[in-house]
Amino acid sequence: MAEIAHAERAHALLSASGASRWLQCTPSARLEATLPDSESEAAKRGTLAHEIAELKLQKLFSGLTTRKYNAALKKYKADELYEPIMEEHTNAYVDYIQSIVHQFPSPPFVGIERRVDLTDFVPESFGTSDCIIIGSGQLYVTDYKNGQGVPVSAENNSQMKLYALGAYKAFSLLFPIETVHVAIVQPKVWDQPSEWSLPVGDLLSWGESIKPIAQQAFNGLGEYVPGAHCGFCRAKATCRARVTQIMEAGAKAPMKPPLLTWEEAADVLKRAEGIVSWYSDLKKLALAESLKGGIVPGWKAVEGRGSRDYADLDAAFKHLQEKGIEEAILYDRKPLTPPQLEKALGKKEYRELLEESGHVVSRSGAPTLVPDDDKRPGITNQVKPEDVFGAPPEQPKTNTR
Template sequence: MAAGEIAHAERAHALLSASGAHRWLHCPPSARLESTLPDSESEAAKRGTLAHEIGELKLQKAFFGLQARKYNAELKKKQKHELYEAVIEEHTNAYLDYIQGLVHAFPTPPHIAVERKLDLTDYIPEGFGTSDCTIIGAGRLHIVDYKNGSGVPVPAEDNPQMMLYALGAYKAFASWFPITEVHISIVQPKVWDTPSEWSLSVADLLAWGDSIKPIAKQAFNGEGEYAPGSHCGFCRAKEKCRARVESLLSLESFAPKKPPLISWEEVADALRRGEGIVKWYNSIKALALAEVIKGTELLGWKAVEGRGSRSYVDLDTAFAHLKANGIDESVLYKREPLTPPQLEETLTKKVYRELLEETGHVIKSPGAPTLAPADDKRPAFSNQVKPEDVFNTPPEQS
């Protein structure tokens, strides 16, 4: 296999992190504002780190000769982690398979770097980032990133985090390997069956890098305008940011003289704003509760005890007691078949497909219509009858 290198991830964060680039490029002062707020790692983020570590282990074994005994011992340790879930194996195997496919497509063994720390200071003051997997050969630079989340799909196209990694990798490797094309891939198994891919030329990548330099400088200095938008979702200031709250709660009318009923144009706008308001409201409510519990006065609000729950002191003893008192065992347990999505998670996608879908044991029924933003990837649903459905012929061309 190709010569390679491993730099164990020291996933520290720069003020202007590559992973936060989408946010600070849109809202430059957000970086300094965030740095004044506490940073707490969510459970999903911790599970993502664990999945990354397992993925890295598999790459080390596949490409850098990590011995089976050491690999198994390390993997066992990770599998004992409280956040470990069996599906991580399937997802990190998909990540490994994808990288193996890329590597084997090279005419000669490429250079591979895993969890490589990259210097981004040519573009971002004090900037650095860690690329999950970098592959270079035959004039091509591949940046492959693993995403463990399922909530927000992350496409490769125009992805500033990946483009920054590509700039860092180009700087690190271009004097050793000729590079003309850049290929970006995001493996997000909980969202996509096949990775999201995008390519650009080195000239376009470098031009983009030059274009962001002034914004990065502005962001580093805490200058520029606060600009609320979809990028606020991952900002640590998202609950209390004045610009965001004002933009969420402000109302505008499209009509110069307001009619008693709002227009459909205004309905569309209210729906869009409403979604943001609901998310923000839930989030700031949780933040405010934590503050009140700590003792902060919040005028007109207090913390109260929520609805309690009941649980057995000891399940086995309690059930033995019930049975001893004549309660039949069939009353005590509920036996329910797992649903197809639950079985898919338990059996892994591959086994589920082979045993159930491909053998015709599962039917897929369309879901009920739901309202979604116009940029949603699903095709638009309509119950309008089309001429070709009625007459079974294509509509006349004019």
């Protein structure tokens, strides 16, 4: 049994995808609604990957004909944002959905791109769940994420819990539900989906617990609370609360000159996290404001360093070759790196052709400093710095004569 709902990818003021923000910083949703929403290229690519994934599920579960499937896929593949690796990543998602469906003794209900009503818990809210599967007292809610910048865990994920609440509301009269399983398939980050389960009673209690917070967020009330959730906030560059927190990073307590202790350095590093990306976001906004004629006191937009380009590449190279310049001089032939080849060939073929035949060796990355709650094991400096960073520049010899 499969149901398809072509829900518009519209967003409520208090969207499920933004819940990690408005649950912690309640006035953020109303503030964001006053700011322009510019969709990044990565987000547009994510939408395209979602459409391909949806198409594949339609073919499997709703009897979409091969002709219609091929025609739609051809259209998606012609999109300038299409990447061949999307084929493999969306297949991983579809395989995962199939693996869930096959666990049931009889065909479960499958809802694809289902719009769910969240208004029992969050004012005027709705969301679109990528896939809902229900059968034998089990509710599965799965989300596909195309991004790689921020790994997203299913555990205690408020977006997924809201989708599950919406699915419960829509289907609990038709199907008994005891346990809820949420999962995030993010093939660019995890080899395996991130999964998390909870009893339906716990989900409903959580839904009750967020009602007053959601009402406060709907009213635009409460304190601005900066944190890791600011990363996708439209106000992240100019939000006073966030800027105040960032600017206070180095000014907690007067430190005695001349040098920081490692305890002080650790504290400053922790408090200044995110300062570089925030500064660059703010600079981009101020540049846009200057370019449209606005005044950013003490700053102005100027032309950056220019560059040279061929008026007509083909004509220029033809001309050069006619004048006797050899092709070897004109082209820089570079082998693709293993990650580039993996993207071009797809994971399976790459693994078979290169990894399994021993043509690719893995080297450790350069050491990097991370907060101590990072999941990777810590390393100590068992190698000399020059093994990692290269040999230091040669010091001038002192003339001792």
